[in-house]
Amino acid sequence: xxxxxxxxxxxxxxxxxxxxxxxxxxxxxxxxxxxxxxxxxxxxxxxxxxxxxxxxxxxxxxxxxxxxxxxxxxxxxxxxxxxxxxxxxxxxxxxxxxxxxxxxxxxxxxxxxxxxxxxxxxxxxxxxxxxxxxxxxxxxxxxxxxxxxxxxxxxxxxxxxxxxxxxxxxxxxxxxxxxxxxxxxxxxxxxxxxxxxxxxxxxxxxxxxxxxxxxxxxxxxxxxxxxxxxxxxxxxxxxxxxxxxxxxxxxxxxxxxxxxxxxxxxxxxxxxxxxxxxxxxxxxxxxxxxxxxxxxxxxxxxxxxxxxxxxxxxxxxxxxxxxxxxxxxxxxxxxxxxxxxxxxxxxxxxxxxxxxxxxxxxxxxxxxxxxxxxxxxxxxxxxxxxxxxxxxxxxxxxxxxxxxxxxxxxxxxxxxxxxxxxxxxxxxxxxxxxxxxxxxxxxxxxxxxxxxxxxxxxxxxxxxxxxxxxxxxxxxxxxxxxxxxxxxxxxxxxxxxxxxxxxxxxxxxxxxxxxxxxxxxxxxxxxxxxxxxxxxxxxxxxxxxxxxxxxxx
Amino acid sequence: xxxxxxxxxxxxxxxxxxxxxxxxxxxxxxxxxxxxxxxxxxxxxxxxxxxxxxxxxxxxxxxxxxxxxxxxxxxxxxxxxxxxxxxxxxxxxxxxxxxxxxxxxxxxxxxxxxxxxxxxxxxxxxxxxxxxxxxxxxxxxxxxxxxxxxxxxxxxxxxxxxxxxxxxxxxxxxxxxxxxxxxxxxxxxxxxxxxxxxxxxxxxxxxxxxxxxxxxxxxxxxxxxxxxxxxxxxxxxxxxxxxxxxxxxxxxxxxxxxxxxxxxxxxxxxxxxxxxxxxxxxxxxxxxxxxxxxxxxxxxxxxxxxxxxxxxxxxx
Numbered sequence: 001x002x003x004x005x006x007x008x009x010x011x012x013x014x015x016x017x018x019x020x021x022x023x024x025x026x027x028x029x030x031x032x033x034x035x036x037x038x039x040x041x042x043x044x045x046x047x048x049x050x051x052x053x054x055x056x057x058x059x060x061x062x063x064x065x066x067x068x069x070x071x072x073x074x075x076x077x078x079x080x081x082x083x084x085x086x087x088x089x090x091x092x093x094x095x096x097x098x099x100x101x102x103x104x105x106x107x108x109x110x111x112x113x114x115x116x117x118x119x120x121x122x123x124x125x126x127x128x129x130x131x132x133x134x135x136x137x138x139x140x141x142x143x144x145x146x147x148x149x150x151x152x153x154x155x156x157x158x159x160x161x162x163x164x165x166x167x168x169x170x171x172x173x174x175x176x177x178x179x180x181x182x183x184x185x186x187x188x189x190x191x192x193x194x195x196x197x198x199x200x201x202x203x204x205x206x207x208x209x210x211x212x213x214x215x216x217x218x219x220x221x222x223x224x225x226x227x228x229x230x231x232x233x234x235x236x237x238x239x240x241x242x243x244x245x246x247x248x249x250x251x252x253x254x255x256x257x258x259x260x261x262x263x264x265x266x267x268x269x270x271x272x273x274x275x276x277x278x279x280x281x282x283x284x285x286x287x288x289x290x291x292x293x294x295x296x297x298x299x300x301x302x303x304x305x306x307x308x309x310x311x312x313x314x315x316x317x318x319x320x321x322x323x324x325x326x327x328x329x330x331x332x333x334x335x336x337x338x339x340x341x342x343x344x345x346x347x348x349x350x351x352x353x354x355x356x357x358x359x360x361x362x363x364x365x366x367x368x369x370x371x372x373x374x375x376x377x378x379x380x381x382x383x384x385x386x387x388x389x390x391x392x393x394x395x396x397x398x399x400x401x402x403x404x405x406x407x408x409x410x411x412x413x414x415x416x417x418x419x420x421x422x423x424x425x426x427x428x429x430x431x432x433x434x435x436x437x438x439x440x441x442x443x444x445x446x447x448x449x450x451x452x453x454x455x456x457x458x459x460x461x462x463x464x465x466x467x468x469x470x471x472x473x474x475x476x477x478x479x480x481x482x483x484x485x486x487x488x489x490x491x492x493x494x495x496x497x498x499x500x501x502x503x504x505x506x507x508x509x510x511x512x513x514x515x516x517x518x519x520x521x522x523x524x525x526x527x528x529x530x531x532x533x534x535x536x537x538x539x540x541x542x543x544x545x546x547x548x549x550x551x552x553x
Numbered sequence: 554x555x556x557x558x559x560x561x562x563x564x565x566x567x568x569x570x571x572x573x574x575x576x577x578x579x580x581x582x583x584x585x586x587x588x589x590x591x592x593x594x595x596x597x598x599x600x601x602x603x604x605x606x607x608x609x610x611x612x613x614x615x616x617x618x619x620x621x622x623x624x625x626x627x628x629x630x631x632x633x634x635x636x637x638x639x640x641x642x643x644x645x646x647x648x649x650x651x652x653x654x655x656x657x658x659x660x661x662x663x664x665x666x667x668x669x670x671x672x673x674x675x676x677x678x679x680x681x682x683x684x685x686x687x688x689x690x691x692x693x694x695x696x697x698x699x700x701x702x703x704x705x706x707x708x709x710x711x712x713x714x715x716x717x718x719x720x721x722x723x724x725x726x727x728x729x730x731x732x733x734x735x736x737x738x739x740x741x742x743x744x745x746x747x748x749x750x751x752x753x754x755x756x757x758x759x760x761x762x763x764x765x766x767x768x769x770x771x772x773x774x775x776x777x778x779x780x781x782x783x784x785x786x787x788x789x790x791x792x793x794x795x796x797x798x799x800x801x802x803x804x805x806x807x808x809x810x811x812x813x814x815x816x817x818x819x820x821x822x823x824x825x826x827x828x829x830x831x832x833x834x835x836x837x838x839x840x841x842x843x844x845x846x847x848x849x850x851x852x853x854x855x856x857x858x859x860x861x862x863x864x865x866x867x868x869x
Contacts, residue, residue, distance in 0.1 A: 062761055095763020108758040111853060112776045122762050146852040166762050
């Protein structure tokens with residue numbers, strides 16, 4: 001890759017050359033031939049899917065890789081040459097030179113140590129200004145708090161403060177906002193930008209989310225299978241990608257412009273044909289929440305997780321349920337399968353009131369629930385085919401042979417290859433696992449599918465496949481889907497109607513277009529403003545997408 | 554505060570259950586009068602004996618009388634000696650404690666550093682040797698180890714007194730016998746806890762801000778392994794008591810453990826109950842202290858029963 005001219009003239013802070021990592025016992029290097037340059041105060045994005053080697057690259061720079069990793073290449077940091085294989089040399093730069101924050105903010109901190117203790121370990125200075133610099137406006141009451149008393153966003157800010165306490169020249173941020181709500185994410189991104197602008201701190205920002213990269217970074221590296229396939233100014237890379245992989249990555253992102261269409265990406269597979277426009281919701285209500293209130297007891301105090309929510313899901317409709325963590329969206333959905341009980345109001349399935357004190361087997365067939373973590377939802381010891389057949393076995397649907405062939409048909413419908421049927425979950429990818437849980441959910445021909453953050457943990461290309469599959473299912477089976485997500489981009493792309501929840505109450509609901517284009521409630525507006533957007537020009541034309549889909553893999 | 558009261562209440566309830574359980578189990582174990590005199594005794598003597606020891610009352614009344622007695626540390630008279638059971642037991646206690654406390658001390662002082670050392674050299678030769686040694690130490694039954702030591706150091710080398718109590722050198726072999734297996738439990742637990750803590754993301758965060766590995770081990774890892782170690786200490790207390798019973802028999806140590814075996818053999822209810830209740834209360838006390846220590850070390854535990862603080866996102 002060539003380095004843009006203006007970058008070479010300015011005195012670079014960091015110059016990386018020929019970085020490569022190979023783990024002992026593996027054939028394929030985790031990454032190789034990675035090179036880039038970073039100026040002081042610059043924010044560089046690294047984008048790629050899981051396993052593309054972006055985290056490994058960052059840890060190689062920090063000297064944080066385990067002993068079984070063989071490192072190659074060199075870096076020049078503030079005029080100081082370091083061989084990356086020399087972990088001690090890169091370890092010496094940690095702290096005042098480079099620092100790093102990680103994806104899971106809740107476990108980045110010591111559960112037994114106060115915020116003050118964390119900062120004091122790193123700097124003798126007064127902790128309050130450092131925390132303020134990290135974006136905690138009023139650090140006073142937080143100083144003696146323990147991590148479990150903080151929210152995810154606060155934890156991440158404390159982690160940033162931990163890094164800032166050593167006054168680093170370069171902060172490497174590895175997916176720091178992936179686990180956070182959009183509004184919290186927006187705050188962290190603004191904070192990182194302010195640190196770069198005001199303090200001249202350079203930032204390497206790693207993310208799988210191109211929109212976030214676009215919002216924050218000036219330049220981006222696109223990584224694929226351990227290599228940098230493309231690098232350049234973000235806008236250029238997004239609007240005129242030079243590498244086929246970048247184009248596919250962009251095409252896989254759900255966006256308003258691609259609404260109701262297949263996300264084109266599967267090379268050689270289905271061309272990106274627009275699906276029939278979402279049918280006007282056939283007015284057959286399948287699942288109805290009437291004035292539902294769910295009450296928990298928290299330390300003797302009654303606490304309403306859901307407050308008087310009324311919502312109807314029609315046949316063949318995809319209804320999006322949006323809200324931040326703790327807004328009660330999952331709790332509401334769980335009342336439909338008896339995992340949460342209503343304190344007031346009722347849930348009706350096909351005009352029958354669900355009374356879970358006297359459950360009917362039929363209800364368990366008609367409503368199926370798909371959770372976020374497919375690894376946790378599958379039995380690690382059982383083969384895939386058996387797991388998909390299990391619901392049929394439990395409900396004694398047909399003979400053994402019939403059940404077996406039905407399970408095979410379901411797995412085929414979710415586009416899982418036959419050679420995977422006898423595998424166990426551990427040897428599958430996240431997307432394959434999630435498709436298996438969908439196949440299992442479909443086994444009993446349900447009326448309603450509840451997807452609770454079912455694509456949140458997946459890479460964009462895998463997410464696109466699952467979204468395409470859900471759209472197909474709606475078309476072919478007329479199944480109604482309640483789709484819960486905090487990702488507004490996905491909701492906008494997929495859903496016919498949207499309901500927004502906050503603090504357990506429904507704040508707004510309506511057709512997707514209406515809610516997104518003319519939000520009525522200030523909270524909805526706040527949510528929408530927080531979504532990082534791609535430039536409009538990044539949307540490839542259908543013709544271009546077809547070209548990518550057909551084959552330049 | 555209410556948290557402490559709750560733990561205390563739970564401990565007391567467990568104690569009460571323990572007393573009831575001991576009493577009824579032993580009461581079901583046959584008629585002590587018949588056991589004492591055999592089948593040839595005349596009925597009047599038998600009746601007089603039953604009258605004297607309150608064996609004619611209904612069971613629940615015997616239990617209440619018993620409870621009342623325990624409250625005053627009166628466990629009744631020993632059948633065999635006719636002396637107060639508590640007097641017998643308390644006379645033997647110091648000898649047993651003199652074995653248990655040093656055992657606990659040496660187990661921790663030996664096992665914990667060994668475990669930390671093994672974890673720091675994870676996968677290396679030092680690690681493997683430590684694990685193998687710990688497994689062997691754990692696999693040898695206490696009585697066998699005791700006899701082995703006795704053979705080597707008393708019979709063969711003649712360095713140490715083989716049994717009984719003759720001076721401080723008498724401690725060495727019994728304490729070693731008990732401490733070896735307990736120390737190996739500590740070593741293995743410390744090692745696995747340490748390995749687990751060191752793979753926690755907070756360690757990487759600390760390393761990323763340039764803290765030295767030594768400092769990280771001290772400020773992050775050690776407090777975090779304290780939690781599982783507290784649990785183990787409470788559990789090992791029970792094991793040490795078991796070891797004490799065996800070890801005291803092997804070395805003819807004048808402790809409560811040997812008294813227990815003698816009393817069980819002679820169906821001496823009062824003494825057996827006194828010892829069982831004493832060990833049980835020790836265990837309950839150890840667990841209570843462990844619970845309280847947990848709450849003291851880990852701020853999450855006290856908070857688990859409090860309303861969560863209102864989570865407010867600070868504005869950027």
